[in-house]
Amino acid sequence: MKTIKYLILTVIAAMAAVLPCNGATRRALVIGLGTQLDKSWPKINGDRDVAPVVNMLKSNGFADITTLVNGQATKAAITGSFESLIDRAGEGDVVYIHFSGHGQMMTDLDGDEEDDKAEAWIPYDAYMTYCSSDRVEKHLSDDEIAVYMTRLRSKVGDTGVIAVIVDACHSGHSTRGDEADGDPVVVRGVDTDFKIPGKREATHSRQSDETWVTLSACRDYQLNQEYRGNGKLSHILVNNWRRYAGLSDEAIYNSINNSYVTRQYKSKREQNPELSGQTGNVLSVIFRKKWHVHP
Numbered sequence: 001m002k003t004i005k006y007l008i009l010t011v012i013a014a015m016a017a018v019l020p021c022n023g024a025t026r027r028a029l030v031i032g033l034g035t036q037l038d039k040s041w042p043k044i045n046g047d048r049d050v051a052p053v054v055n056m057l058k059s060n061g062f063a064d065i066t067t068l069v070n071g072q073a074t075k076a077a078i079t080g081s082f083e084s085l086i087d088r089a090g091e092g093d094v095v096y097i098h099f100s101g102h103g104q105m106m107t108d109l110d111g112d113e114e115d116d117k118a119e120a121w122i123p124y125d126a127y128m129t130y131c132s133s134d135r136v137e138k139h140l141s142d143d144e145i146a147v148y149m150t151r152l153r154s155k156v157g158d159t160g161v162i163a164v165i166v167d168a169c170h171s172g173h174s175t176r177g178d179e180a181d182g183d184p185v186v187v188r189g190v191d192t193d194f195k196i197p198g199k200r201e202a203t204h205s206r207q208s209d210e211t212w213v214t215l216s217a218c219r220d221y222q223l224n225q226e227y228r229g230n231g232k233l234s235h236i237l238v239n240n241w242r243r244y245a246g247l248s249d250e251a252i253y254n255s256i257n258n259s260y261v262t263r264q265y266k267s268k269r270e271q272n273p274e275l276s277g278q279t280g281n282v283l284s285v286i287f288r289k290k291w292h293v294h295p
Helices: 002-018 046-059 075-088 142-156 232-243 249-260
Strands: 026-032 064-069 094-100 103-107 117-121 161-167 213-216 274-277
Touching (some): 026 075, 064 075, 117 142, 142 161, 213 249
Parallel strands (some): 161 213
């Protein structure tokens, strides 16, 4: 009998070690694209980021993880996954969203961009240029993403955590290879804007300040370069997350930025990560199994 009680207590202790101390759930949506329906897009390796990112999340107590890879990551599938994530989310949940793929600048639809250009994630079925198969409806604009994140914030509340990692860029060119091996570097992004002809009415209202944290692989005027077949930002996170627990968002950002210029990751083209939104001690929450949020 004592042996059974001991085993039960051991199991309970093990479960407690991986469950959030506030009873919340850790949820994630991980999207990775290396190929596109429109073959005009240059080949990249965003799909190769998914498995190591998922393993990282599982090591940090994430159990509710949705993945969309290549042909699975259509615009409808991504937005449907956002809807499902919002439906499942509860007060105090920790939510991690990761996008590895192409980005693109597109015509601003609601007038909230000073340069009249909005940023977009590129789903599997998005086309590089305006055409009958994509009149912008296949692109996932930053305004659309903000709507989903705002709705998600209303579900997780002030005690919840939302982190968005974007291993993409919105300008670039289509050379391929691995700079670490002396070949042309793989760049996630294109130098072709998605231009919408004619004057179009706004589809989204101007969003308020971000109530989530976004960590991007580069600034909007820089190129996002891959490192040995993975996104540079994804590679750094996967290989260094253990040292981030307990650090502020700014300290984590500085650590990643410093990694960019080390001998291992340094490239000929300048690249700096970008941190925005409601920062504090948000990112470190992702990298530990028990937490108490201090915004």
